[in-house]
Amino acid sequence: MHTYLEFERPIAELEGKIVELRKLAEEDPAMQIEAEVGRLQARADGLIKDTYSKLTGWQKVQVARHPGRPHFTDYARQLFDEFTPLAGDRSFGEDNAIIAALARFRGRAVAVLGHEKGNDTKTRLKHNFGMAMPEGYRKAQRMFEMADRFGLPVISLVDTSGAYNGVAAEERGQSEAIARSTQAGLEIRVPFVTTIIGEGGSGGALAIGVGDHLAMLEFSTYSVISPEGCASILWKSADRAADAAEVMGITSKRLKELKLIDEIIKEPLGGAHRDADASAQAVKRALAQSLARLNTTPVDKLVQARYRRLMGYGVYKG
Secondary structure, eight states, rough: OOOGGGGGHHHHHHHHHHHHHHHHHHHHOOOOOOOHHHHHHHHHHHHHHHHHHTTTTHHHHHHHHHTTTTOHHHHHHHHHHEEEEEEESSSOOEEEEEEEEEEEEEEEEEEEEEEEEOOSHHHHHHHHOOOOOHHHHHHHHHHHHHHHHHHHEEEEEEESOOOSSHHHHHHHTTHHHHHHHHHHHHHHHOOOEEEEEEEEHHHHHTTTTOSSSSEEEEEOOEEEHHHHHHHHHHSSSSGGGGHHHHTTTTBBHHHHHHTOSSSEOOOOTTTTGGGGHHHHHOOOOOOOHHHHHTSSSSSHHHHHHHHHHHHTTTOOOO
């Protein structure tokens, strides 16, 4: 069953009428509903297009967090062949919030990293809602080093509200693990492509997201802090998260204007959650194009540009 967001209520009403008509037709096969269903569907499609063409920053945050939005494992099934997960950081244990694997992308061996949030209560708890512990980032560092050693391009799919900030994570060196993972990603001498598929939150996203080419799905977000966290700091109330989302510049369009990302990947009508297959194919095409371009770029130039990009974040050019 499709989950509708608050701003999608008019769409829900129209699509609800279509569902009701089809149920009536199942009970009475003599009913002629094709024309009416076609008319309602056209109205619904038009309303979806109009609604999604003028979403606010906060509404885009809601879309990025949509419970039906495809996550890492949903994309991995369609993007990669011979997908072989690697577990553990060889120091403490396994972290299920970050999945690391060796795989093939269009026949080429690659190293893959990504946050997994989970799709239901059981898997969300298993993956800690995509919020990694230190061992997750140490596993990522291990994968970066392996990719560098064997000359494997790296593909990362980012989707996290941020690294886990509990006591256990801090006791095990969360900030140090994030810093070392970020450093390892900066130093690898292979092409590195990052795509933000949902939320790109703070250092938890940056730790596996310092690629040579940074793309965002159209309705994903990328920020140093959540809108709720920003509102709590600026206005002492998380209730003003919508205001914070507008001024933070966390949407793909705004970040592209600021030249903090390289590409916006168009989502299906109404968001990736309405057509996960089409979204995966769009990501696949974008990955293939960016990897093809990076393969022709000298390695030294890749590493230097990657470092300059990170060091340029936040630099004011007035």
